[in-house]
Amino acid sequence: MGALSHLRVLDLSRVLAGPWSGQILADLGAEVIKVERPGNGDDTRAWGPPFLKDAYGENTTEAAYYLSANRNKQSVTIDFTRPEGQQLVRELAAKSDIVIENFKVGGLAAYGLDYESLKAVNPRLIYCSITGFGQTGPYAKRAGYDFMIQGLGGLMSLTGRPEGDEGAGPVKVGVALTDILTGLYSTVAILAALAHRDQGGCGQHIDMALLDVQVACLANQAMNYLTTGVAPKRLGNAHPNIVPYQDFPTADGDFILTVGNDGQFRKFAEVAGQPQWADDPRFATNKLRVANRAVLIPLIRQATVFKTTVEWVSQLELAGVPCGPINDLAQVFADPQVVARGLAVELPHALAGMVPQVASPIRLSQTPVEYRNAPPLLGEHTAEVLQRVLGMRVEAVDALRHSRVV
Numbered sequence: 001m002g003a004l005s006h007l008r009v010l011d012l013s014r015v016l017a018g019p020w021s022g023q024i025l026a027d028l029g030a031e032v033i034k035v036e037r038p039g040n041g042d043d044t045r046a047w048g049p050p051f052l053k054d055a056y057g058e059n060t061t062e063a064a065y066y067l068s069a070n071r072n073k074q075s076v077t078i079d080f081t082r083p084e085g086q087q088l089v090r091e092l093a094a095k096s097d098i099v100i101e102n103f104k105v106g107g108l109a110a111y112g113l114d115y116e117s118l119k120a121v122n123p124r125l126i127y128c129s130i131t132g133f134g135q136t137g138p139y140a141k142r143a144g145y146d147f148m149i150q151g152l153g154g155l156m157s158l159t160g161r162p163e164g165d166e167g168a169g170p171v172k173v174g175v176a177l178t179d180i181l182t183g184l185y186s187t188v189a190i191l192a193a194l195a196h197r198d199q200g201g202c203g204q205h206i207d208m209a210l211l212d213v214q215v216a217c218l219a220n221q222a223m224n225y226l227t228t229g230v231a232p233k234r235l236g237n238a239h240p241n242i243v244p245y246q247d248f249p250t251a252d253g254d255f256i257l258t259v260g261n262d263g264q265f266r267k268f269a270e271v272a273g274q275p276q277w278a279d280d281p282r283f284a285t286n287k288l289r290v291a292n293r294a295v296l297i298p299l300i301r302q303a304t305v306f307k308t309t310v311e312w313v314s315q316l317e318l319a320g321v322p323c324g325p326i327n328d329l330a331q332v333f334a335d336p337q338v339v340a341r342g343l344a345v346e347l348p349h350a351l352a353g354m355v356p357q358v359a360s361p362i363r364l365s366q367t368p369v370e371y372r373n374a375p376p377l378l379g380e381h382t383a384e385v386l387q388r389v390l391g392m393r394v395e396a397v398d399a400l401r402h403s404r405v406v
Contacts, residue, residue, distance in 0.1 A: 002029015003367035007194070008389075010035065010092050011073065012101040012108075014042040016146070016176055017130050017210065019069040020183030021190065022100055026072035027360045027369045033092060033385055034070065034376070038077040038404060041378040042066055052352050060351040067375045069183075071347070071357055074373075074381035077406050084405045086111050091390050094121045098190055102130040105140045115205040125203040126193040128186050134209035144210050146176040153178070153214030158221055161236045170234070182213045243289035243296060244268075247326065248304040255309045257300075258322040262286060267319040272303045347374040382406050 007030040011022040019034075019042070026032040036042055048063035076092075079085045090113070093099055099118060101108060108114045115127040129135065132144010150156050150172050160171035189206045197203060215222065224232050224240060232240055237256075239245035244265075247254050259265045262285055266278035277283050277299070282292040289296055304312065309325050316323045327335065333344050342359055349355035360369040386392045386406070400406045 001367065002027075002370050003364060005029035005031075007031070007098065008096045009033065009098040009100065010089070010096040012089070012099060012103070012113075013130065014102065015044055016069055016179040017182040017186065017208075018100045018102040018128075019044075020180055021128070021130075021186040022073060023069050023071055024183070024187045024360070024362075025098070025190070027362065027371075029367065029370060030098075032073040033096075033381075033389075034073040034075050035078050035080070035089065035092075036075055036378060038079050038379065038406060041075070041077070042070070044069070045378065052349070052355055054351055055353050062349075062351065062355075062375070062377075067355060068358070070375035072370070072372050073376055074385055075376035075379055076382045076385045077379035078382075079405050080111050080113060082405055084400065084403070086113060088386070088390070088400075088405070089113055090118065090121055092385075093118045093125060095389055096122070097124070097126060097194070099125060099127045100130070100186070100190075101128070104143060105131055105135055119203065119205075123202050124197060126190055126197065126206065127203070128190055128206040128208060130182060130186055130208045130210075132210045134212060135207045139211070146179045146210065147172055149178045149210045149214050153211050154218055154221075155214060158218075158232060158234060160234045162234050162238075165236065168234070178210050178214045178217075181217055182208060182210050185213050185216075238293070238297075241290065242286060243293050244300055246297075248301055250304055250307060250309045250312055252308045254326050255304075255312050256324050256326060257304075257316070258324075260322060264321050265289070268316065268321045271315050271319050271321065272300070274299070274303060345371055347371055349374040350377055350380075379406070 004025055007025070009022060009025050009030050009032040011018065011032050011034045013019055013022065014036070022032050022034065034042075040046075044066040045061065045063055047065040049059070050064045051059040052062040052064065052067060054060050078088050080089050106114075109117070115129070118125055118127060131140070132149060133139035133142055151170065155178070156170035156172055159173060161168045186206065186208045189208065193204050193206060220241065221232050237246040242260065245258050247256050257268065259268055265283070269275050269277040277296075281288070283289050283296055307315075313323055313325060325331070332338055338344070345357050345359045346354045347357055355374045357371070357374075362369055383394070383397045386397050387394065397406070
């Protein structure tokens with residue numbers, strides 16, 4: 001039994017931030033009922049190619065994007081623009097512990113499915129709203145998407161090659177990181193609200209915003225600005241506060257060197273055949289290396305091109321200097337550590353036989369993550385959930401399906 005197997009989650013969200021939170025809760029054992037539009041479902045079901053392929057190598061209807069965030073859930077189709085559908089959602093919410101939604105501010109109030117309405121039928125309900133900008137403020141009514149929030153929230157001002165370099169300019173992160181981080185923060189908030197409720201409290205509303213999360217996750221770069229009044233600039237792969245801490249060319253590619261202290265720098269200098277660097281008054285401490293970055297980095301680049309990536313990684317690992325290759329995803333999933341940790345798993349799938357999944361990184365000794373079900377087909381569990389959870393008769397479900405409510 002998973003750690004959260006006593007909980008039921010009603011997931012009204014779609015795309016990534018909300019579904020990511022729902023999947024984490026599902027992996028930890030919660031029953032997660034994903035409510036989708038009849039006919040189309042979650043937008044990401046169609047966000048391909050690539051699509052999952054069947055046993056004959058033909059595309060199925062399941063996009064890889066959708067498959068990344070909906071494992072261990074049950075799909076129920078409900079048209080809650082109609083009164084009958086709204087009543088079904090209210091009844092499911094009355095029997096749930098958590099609701100996750102990511103509609104625009106006020107969007108669900110039109111259907112009587114906002115927090116205040118559902119709180120009336122279930123005072124212990126924890127209701128997590130995820131929006132681009134939050135429930136308050138001048139931007140509250142705007143739609144917000146990961147890419148624009150990476151720009152508006154400052155991340156892209158820090159990501160990309162520095163001005164003056166070839167290819168300089170703002171760059172987004174290669175995955176929808178703001179959505180992912182919002183899903184993670186939402187999960188933390190939900191668990192905190194559960195802890196409060198379990199101590200004798202009631203349910204509560206959680207207001208999560210992509211912009212809030214993005215600004216919060218600027219971390220040391222935000223503090224670099226707040227403590228100086230100077231906005232940090234793009235440094236490419238370099239670190240604003242640590243040197244050397246970036247990529248360097250090798251004889252056959254590139255590798256990453258992450259020198260975290262002066263002792264590691266001395267060890268690196270020895271492996272590089274330049275032991276005098278560690279005693280050079282320009283480079284002896286990290287503070288000096290940051291100040292003299294423009295002098296030191298070219299010297300290191302001149303040295304690193306004489307060995308292959310494998311040679312650098314193996315020799316520096318022996319010396320205790322953190323470093324690593326720059327892998328593509330094929331190399332990632334072939335890496336012996338990734339293989340040993342079981343980060344790629346497979347689950348039975350109705351259309352494809354088996355579907356690959358990226359394993360959860362959460363390792364609990366007493367209540368491990370469970371991989372129970374593949375991401376569901378659209379409406380795969382509608383009849384089963386309505387009968388089991390709401391006690392509906394088969395004839396009643398068939399009537400709802402005939403009238404296209406489900």
